[in-house]
Amino acid sequence: MENVLKWTTRILGFLSIICFAGIIIIVSTQVLSRFLPFSYVWTEELTRYCFLFAISFGAPLALLKNEYINVDLIIGRLTNKVRRIYELVIYMFILVLSLIMTKEGYNFMLLGNKQNSATMPIKMSVIHASMFIMALFLSMFCLVRIWYFFKNTKNKYEVEGGGEI
DSSP states (O other): OHHHHHHHHHHHHHHHHHHHHHHHHHHHHHHHHTTSSOOOSSHHHHHHHHHHHHHHHHHHHHHHHTOSOBOOTTGGGSOHHHHHHHHHHHHHHHHHHHHHHHHHHHHHHHHGGGOBOSSSSOBHHHHHHHHHHHHHHHHHHHHHHHHHHHHTOOOTTOOTTTTBO
16 A cells, blocks of 8 residues: 555656646746747646646645645644544545545536537546546545554654644
């Protein structure tokens, strides 16, 4: 399981970097085309799609690594036992919402089968898949965090002190 998790995080991280690099390249192309005698109509749309997929690949990684911003004002004053219960409730809540999003994201993806992108030859089901992918990996990584919780071991992917205000 550890090997699968390691490769999954590496692949999602790589895909996230590729999407952000794509955003930079596409927006740079869009800006440069303003000074040239031709323009590209597809740049704005492709930038949006790259951004959707960057979030879809990056959000589950942030959950696994505990890199979401959280306000630790009250939680930091709780005892360890109460804080662990609080974290378990939060991860169970995230799991339920992610599973619902996975089901509905799949249905949303199927809606796009008969639609094409406005400026590119891409099926909208490919773009709609970003919601399904994000929810699927959020569910998976939430289960991993809950597994570490019940195993009572430290999550080796978690960043210490990350995202706390």
